Amino acid sequence: MPELPEVETTKNGIAPHILNQTIERIDIRQPKLRWPIPDDVPTKLPGQVVHSVTRRGKYIGVQTDAGTLIIHLGMSGSLYFVAPETPPMFHDHVDIHFAGLNKVLRYTDPRRFGAMLWQEGDWQTHELIAHLGPEPLTDAFNIDYLYEKAKGRKQAIKQFIMDSKIVVGVGNIYANEALFMAGIRPTHAAGNISKARLAVFVDCIKTVLAAAIAQGGTTLKDFVSGEGKPGYFKQELKVYGRAEQPCVTCQAPLKEIRQGQRSTVYCAHCQK
DNA sequence: CAAGACTCCTGTCAGC
DNA sequence: TGCTGACAGGAGTCTT
Structure with a gap:
């Protein structure tokens, strides 16, 4: 994937x-x-x-x-x-x-x-590409942009950030991880999150993706010969795929819910 | 316009 | 052992 x-x-x-x-x-x-x-x-x-x-x-x-x-x-x-x-x-x-x-x-x-x-x-x-949101690792994806987009939105922040018209490239895995890093509850309405917390979220998305790209190079370094099997560096993932396991920060068991037929994993203690 | 449901497809895995 | 059914998941499209 x-x-x-x-x-x-x-x-x-x-x-x-x-x-x-x-x-x-x-x-x-x-x-x-x-x-x-x-x-x-x-x-x-x-x-x-x-x-x-x-x-x-x-x-x-x-x-x-x-x-x-x-x-x-x-x-x-x-x-x-x-x-x-x-x-x-x-x-x-x-x-x-x-x-x-x-x-x-x-x-x-x-x-x-x-x-x-x-x-x-x-x-x-191309019509599938012309209306995409900004690239997450460029300056076009910044707090002022995201705050404007989130304003008034009642959609859960996780589904909001996975919308490619808002920003591209944030799939289910990294949405879960970035929300954990930012300490934001995935179900929180996008429009109700303070600008300061959204700013943290923007930074976390960039950090998570940049780290994954750096690792992705390693993960897939053999793919040219057809042997690459991406593993997403499972040991690096803090929440995704770890339902019921202890939070790496507070040890409380992580919760799993479904949002828009996607699995969401979060720490009810660390993510508010 | 916004938000949610539905859809494509098949490998994998749990349950019987 | 073999079969059935649920599930995962990016993202466009349809429905409300």
Whole structure:
């Protein structure tokens, strides 16, 4: 389940290998991902040179002069290189071949929650991307911005912060962790939290994500060879996946509830 | 507009 | 042992 750190690491891992390389062909064995892979992907990409690989939220853009291949890993997707003749397994849906490159970029996604899309021109104008909130690690995501967005909102802070129109890249795991670090109860209405506490929350989100990206590089450092298995550094997680276990701060057993079909774990003593 | 429910998909695991 | 059902989860879409 790639969160933003894994997507960033994936992007950084594949970019140096495919930059300035010419796409030879795209083999699509299973076009039915979250949405069908558009015909433009296999028809317009061959012959194109990759001139940049960038990330927006959890979307990766592989840009060429003809257009951009937009990739989302969903929750079970991964991208990695394999030797050219490596036989595909059942969930290996797409292979991207490059001219003169002695390896193939393979997309695997057992649950097919991921996507491959196509956008000509500026790829960030794609309708799924144009309305996304700011990147969490940029200055655009700051206390003044978040306070304005939260004003009047009755939605629980956890669900609010997981809304990609508010800010991208804060998935369930990191929402739980950042709320614990900030000492904020996940069920607290977003609009009722003081500006001072929201400011702490902003800092905690940045801290948690930055640390995870730093670790993500380590977690997935072998993924280029196709062996990477992200573990989210479970020992680093303070609340996620630790229901009923003692709070690392006060030893009280952590509580688990459900918010919008998502599991939330928190410490009723430390998070107010 | 806001908020919640529903949906896609399959591996994993608990329960019988 | 094998089957059934619940569950997880990103995020778009539908409903209220």
